[in-house]
Amino acid sequence: MPVSSAVRDRCRTLLRPDETIRYIFPALSVGPPGMANFLIVVSDLHVSVVATRMLRSDRPVSVYATYPRETRLGPIMLAPAPTIGLGPMTFEFDEEYAAVVAAxxxxxxxxxxxxxxxLPDL
Incomplete structure (x- = not known):
């Protein structure tokens, strides 16, 4: 299921005003700093790891880490669930978001x- 426009709007408030969100997907950290829900936000300028409220993964609260846009998200490792490494962290995500990571x-x-x-004219 795509991330809702409400979640996109909430994430937009945490980014720089000149950034345009390209992709967002929810992810669960499975290594340090422990298990926690995050949103991975890929903009035209950065790849941001956005922390969410405990038990409310649709409520972003702060940018946990930022990487240059040229940061590669893949390869996707197929453990019990698809995982990626981003910086020192490992994230697990639903299989439906594998296409988002690839894109x-x-x-x-x-x-x-x-x-x-x-639809290039939209």
Whole structure:
């Protein structure tokens, strides 16, 4: 299920005013600093790890870490669930977001693989 526009709007308030959100997906840290819910927000400028409220993964509260946009999210490791490493952390996410991770990486590292925008005038 895509991240709702309300969650996107909440995340937007934590980013710089000139950043445009490209992708967002929920993730669970499975290593240090312990198990916690996060949102991975990929903008045109950064990859941000956004902390959420305890027991409310749809309520972002602060930017936990920021990486350059050229940071590769993959490869996706298939443990019991799909996982990625980002900085010193490991994140687990629902299988439905694997395409989001792949698209975020392709946008920077293999733009020729990105499909054409079917509605470029919107």
């Amino acid at each position: 975020a990486d392709a946008e920077v590292f293999a733009p020729e693989l990105m499909p054409l925008d079917p």
